[in-house]
Amino acid sequence: AQSVTQPDIHITVSEGASLELRCNYSYGATPYLFWYVQSPGQGLQLLLKYFSGDTLVQGIKGFEAEFKRSQSSFNLRKPSVHWSDAAEYFCAVGSTGFQKLVFGTGTRLLVSP
Amino acid sequence: GAGVSQSPSNKVTEKGKDVELRCDPISGHTALYWYRQSLGQGLEFLIYFQGNSAPDKSGLPSDRFSAERTGGSVSTLTIQRTQQEDSAVYLCASSGGAGRSTDTQYFGPGTRLTVL
Numbered sequence: 001a002q003s004v005t006q007p008d009i010h011i012t013v014s015e016g017a018s019l020e021l022r023c024n025y026s027y028g029a030t031p032y033l034f035w036y037v038q039s040p041g042q043g044l045q046l047l048l049k050y051f052s053g054d055t056l057v058q059g060i061k062g063f064e065a066e067f068k069r070s071q072s073s074f075n076l077r078k079p080s081v082h083w084s085d086a087a088e089y090f091c092a093v094g095s096t097g098f099q100k101l102v103f104g105t106g107t108r109l110l111v112s113p
Numbered sequence: 114g115a116g117v118s119q120s121p122s123n124k125v126t127e128k129g130k131d132v133e134l135r136c137d138p139i140s141g142h143t144a145l146y147w148y149r150q151s152l153g154q155g156l157e158f159l160i161y162f163q164g165n166s167a168p169d170k171s172g173l174p175s176d177r178f179s180a181e182r183t184g185g186s187v188s189t190l191t192i193q194r195t196q197q198e199d200s201a202v203y204l205c206a207s208s209g210g211a212g213r214s215t216d217t218q219y220f221g222p223g224t225r226l227t228v229l
Binding site for chain 2: 044046094103104106
């Protein structure tokens with residue numbers, strides 16, 4: 001069965017500092033990987049997704065993620081965090097034949113001045 | 114519409130009552146999903162619709178939960194005899210393809226259900 005682990009429940013980063021949010025997945029075949037962001041009172045917004053090809057994926061709002069098959073990871077990065085990036089971030093995995101997404105438990109990002 | 118809408122945004126009910134949660138997907142989207150977001154548990158898949166049929170109901174936690182979709186558009190999630198453990202945010206998503214795993218799912222703002 002597919003599963004996603006986000007080991008960090010909370011992360012605090014200073015504004016302007018770099019960010020990396022960790023995501024590890026478990027699935028035997030080629031996964032489809034997604035990062036979503038949820039701001040308070042808002043629905044989930046897709047940041048980026050990976051299906052195949054270049055393992056470094058660019059997304060919206062200056063985010064990027066790198067797929068590393070050997071580590072079963074799909075970490076999200078941003079070189080310089082803005083206060084507006086404070087939100088909860090979810091990693092998710094899907095695969096061929098399965099329409100549903102399996103989500104991690106999320107990482108709440110706090111941005112300090 | 115411009116996005117996925119859900120109603121009500123908040124629902125408080127007493128244990129044992131039935132509730133209905135509504136989802137209006139993006140116009141023209143054929144695939145519709147319901148997820149549940151419980152505190153500290155991430156998002157849990159409940160059910161997937163393609164058109165009016167539900168080929169995957171594997172996430173519905175008990176027979177108190179049911180969902181339907183009419184006209185290939187609006188969907189209603191019904192919870193009968195609500196229990197306190199049903200308290201959660203219920204999220205709906207839609208996608209424009211034939212439910213392919215690569216289709217982007219667009220989420221609504223959710224309905225926060227509180228069972229007293």
